[in-house]
Amino acid sequence: MCPPSRPEGRAPGPTATSPEEAAWRVALVGAPNVGKSTLFHRLTGRYVTVSNYPRTSVEVTYGVGRLDGHVVRVVDTPGLYSLSPTTEEERVSRRLVLEEGIDALVHVVEARCVARSLPLTLELMELGKPLVLALNMVDELGRLGLELRPDLLAGRLGLHVVPIVAVTGQGVEGLERAILGAIRAGEPPEPLGRRPDVAAAIEALEGALSGRYAMPRRAIASFLLQGDEDTRAMVEAAETDGGRRALEALRRAAAGTRDGTAYRSAVERHEVARSVAGDVLEATGERRVRVAERLGRWLGRPLPGIPVLLVVLWLGLYEFVGHFGAGILVDWLERSLFLGHVNPFLEGLFRGIPWPWLRGLWVGDYGLLTLGLRYAIAIILPIVATFFLFFSVLEDSGYLPRLALLVDRLFKRIGLNGQAVIPIVLGFACDTMATMVARTLETRRERILATVLLALAIPCSAQLGVILAILSGQPVALGLWVAVLAGTFLLIGAVGARVLPGRSASFHMELPPLRVPRASNVVRKTATRLHWYLLEVIPLFMLASVLLWAGQVTGLLGRVLDLLHPVVGALGLPRQTASVFLLGFFRRDYGAAGLYELQRTGALDMVGLLVSAVTLTLFVPCVAQFLMMWKERGPKIAAGIFAFAVTFAFGVGFVLNLTLRGIGL
Amino acid sequence: MERGRVRAHGKGGGFLRRILNGLGAGRRAGSTGPASLGSAPGTARVTLLDLEPGDRATVAGLEEPRSPEGRALASLGVLPGVSVEVVQRYPAWIVRVDQAEIAFDDALAAGVRLVPGATAA
Known part of the structure; x- marks a missing residue:
């Protein structure tokens, strides 16, 4: 069973009267197996419901926690590699992130895989919602001979970046404070690494959308430009003229960009991510291979x-x-x-x-x-x-x-x-x-x-x-x-x-x-x-x-x-x-x-x-x-x-x- | 994409590999060297199929980025500029990409173009 979305136009948390109404909504987002569920249980405690997302077989977990005495509803989204979904799980995650009236997003990444995780961070930064980056499993970095500088990463991205170890609870209090701060400030991050021609095309396209949407128009414009079929169908259904004006604007916008396709955008995001990761993650010693790693390889032969x-x-x-x-x-x-x-x-x-x-x-x-x-x-x-x-x-x-x-x-x-x-x-x-x-x-x-x-x-x-x-x-x-x-x-x-x-x-x-x-x-x-x-x-x-x-x-x-x-x-x-x-x-x-x-x-x-x-x-x-x-x-x-x-x-x-x-x- | 028989390499599993190949399962992509990959003379095209376990290389591009295979590779972070290290080729490919290990089949491996000059570990 899905918690109902907050009615449109109502301000989040602080202005509401009852605890039920006052609940802020936070979504944990990230690739599979990065420790989202462990963090989810740290944040929510006992009040947890698991249900299939409507009309899908994908399980979504909802829970309730408290941040500084304030009720927070947390949703643990299925694993997601990028906002261009290739699986049903990713489609559900994208819908949850975009449509469920989420007040803040927490992108959970494995600290050791920061370079391959940052492209999704960059995509999430485009959505116009407060965002916090949780670097999980920082305790593994020493064994891998790596050193990560979270403060420098926060500065490069313009985000709250919090190192945590979800399994032990280390750093989770700091993450709660960061989430609270991000919701209260209500400021979405500035998109990073977007080419000027793509930014102009998205802005023009955003202006051509006049239908009612449960997700930010900026995100719709960005997905349209990347050739996303689901978004195109949604626009055709939501616009009064069947999407003709928007699709014409899309054609003009696409003509004005060098290449705004999903693939090109993904390549560019990865380039930015590698550049940022290269500055904040440093190899300082020898990588030690664990027994579990060797065992894992043997089992795959x-x-x-x-x-x-x-x-x-x-x-x-x-x-x-x-x-x-x-x-x-x-x-x-x-x-x-x-x-x-x-x-x-x-x-x-x-x-x-x-x-x-x-x-x-x-x-x-x-x-x-x-x-x-x-x-x-x-x-x-x-x-x-x-x-x-x-x-x-x-x-x-x-x-x-x-x-x-x-x-x-x-x-x-x-x-x-x-x-x-x-x-x-x-x-x-x-x-x-x-x-x-x-x-x-x-x-x-x-x-x-x-x-x-x-x-x-x-x-x-x-x-x-x-x-x-x-x-x-x-x-x-x-x-x-x-x-x-x-x-x-x-x-x-x-x-x-x-x-x-x-x-x-x-x-x-x-x-x-x-x-x-x-x-x-x-x-x-x-x-x-x-x-x-x-x-x-x-x-x-x-x-x-x-x-x-x-x-x-x-x-x-x-x-x-x-x-x-x-x-x-x-x-x-x-x-x-x-x-x-x-x-x-x-x-x-x-x-x-x-x-x-x-x-x-x-x-x-x-x-x-x-x-x-x-x-x-x-x-x-x-x-x-x-x-x-x-x-x-x-x-x-x-x-x-x-x-x-x-x-x-x-x-x-x-x-x-x-x-x-x-x-x- | 080029299809062939999996060549003998790597450690262990030779007997089982022969059985699985005998079942026809091994009649997938394999490599007989860069020259066999259909590239123009003088511009040898190297794909992941040309690497052995332990080899490292940089991804130059994807053969068909808009195909389901290309989208799958992109979602796993196999994109131009990324360094890859082959861990295993059989029964499926395991490739290390930025501290993570990803597995895929020969069809996907054939779609990953590499910057020539792979290095052995």
Whole structure:
């Protein structure tokens, strides 16, 4: 949920009456992995909300803090390299910086990378808003043999420049004073390094804009001159004449400049930045390479990178999520707590209801409490929680970008690139969430391919945990299950890459330093994801329970199951597995949990277990994922994937059953 | 952009590289020297593909600054005048730019023109 923008024309803070109204707004801006989030938590304390920016999958964090007794709303913007966005995150950051009624910007940079960070500072200086430059991680400079002179930098830029170490809190008080000073003074910095012909063109263009805009006209003029398509569309929508006058002015302005394109402007900003950085940053000693740096490089090479990856996956997925989450935790919660205590207590509680059909809604085979709540809390929650914890550790350690570069070449064979590793790995947690995150992939073709692969070959953590627990005693079955899924992933990806039109994007990313994850960050990220997951999953579990109960009461369930019986029969499976597949449509993990019960009662032999595990994994995505596919990729693609997944899953199950029984396994 | 097979170089990973190349993944940009890059006689054009791990050079320009690849490089700070040092070429490029390390694929590496005269570390 986004905090509402301040109404236009109202003065900031000091003139307002209530604390809510009086809140100043500060945006933390900067490249990814420069310590914005750590600084954000230093500035805001406990009152933090995380939400997706409207109509995007990009997470934005808002918080409230106090500066000199004054309420300040702080927004932690997604990573941004420049104001000419190339990714969805950068687009959201730019919108936040420009449109959210921000009273001051804080550009957070890594002190060691000041030369490559200053071009964005120069862009931010053009926006006409008070700006403070926070030089983070100044404690690292000594190790790198560098000396930085913040006072000289402040003088060159005409800005407040504050050296800080966000992790320890060093210098943060000084930064708060600087932010306060910048807001109270209300003076935007003077743009630096702009060519006179470009400055004149921007001024002329600014005068030609008469529509209502939520961002400064100077910034709009600058973006227009740089050929920014989003801004052009915005101007055409905002101007009463459809933007004709403004675009004519743009043509004249562009003709009057040597070259005002985004590229030329970026080159010029980098030249200014290098000149400034050359004056304020000096190499005074030898650069010492840290162990983490060496380790980071090793992990990005096939050897030892790939063996380490396999060990990480084995430890993380098999041991931690599979054995610990789906084994030990589920056993305790389900058998000891729910089946031993909670369910008998609930059944006793509802015994007083004289009508069995109504009692069955709450307690019984498909009861809201005895089935829905038990599956959600006792089976799914511990598995998803352990996966999110594992994923947050990977994310916070800086390992994921190394993983991305390791798999880039392989992923290109299936029409994706290394950047797709993030939605694909996240799919092992929750395919619904991953389908949404696939939106961050650059081209439509990649988004469709990733959606197909997520729907078909990537089991979600709950399903994965339950299936790993079921098959863990059967190494051959487990090996075959992994082989079928990996084969499907590569085969469908390779075929899809040849069939789908369009191009795939190139691979590029900055590698953050490898570091020991901070427990507080890991817990916070896990809790945020778990919160999202529970809000999404609990209502669906309850809905599925109610629908199954209604089906049972009306007899409809029996008829649907009758229709499924010949299908499961063709796969060589007992009749009870029909209900597992039906449950699987409501949630993948719901179906897997049903399979877990069948295995416990000994209704399936090894081949039956493997065939049903493979079919259920490949089988249609759950309701939530299907709705997300519909929303993100459109009804045609969602329906196409659905039909393909059902046919493919039962086809593979049928062939697998015939083959395994044929060879007498 | 020039495409070829990744040549043997660097430390370790040779066996895995051969497997990945065998899968076809390695059939991307590679270099057979400046003369093969399609430049006019006497004006040998050097791109990042001509550097080995440890080599340093200065960026002269981007082949296609308006393309998605060019915009990606520009956003990562790979622009004329910037010094780069190659850390790794395979399985993806890792290049050190002003104390930061950035990774990208062969297609992007082929788009970075360099000032001739790279120095080995």
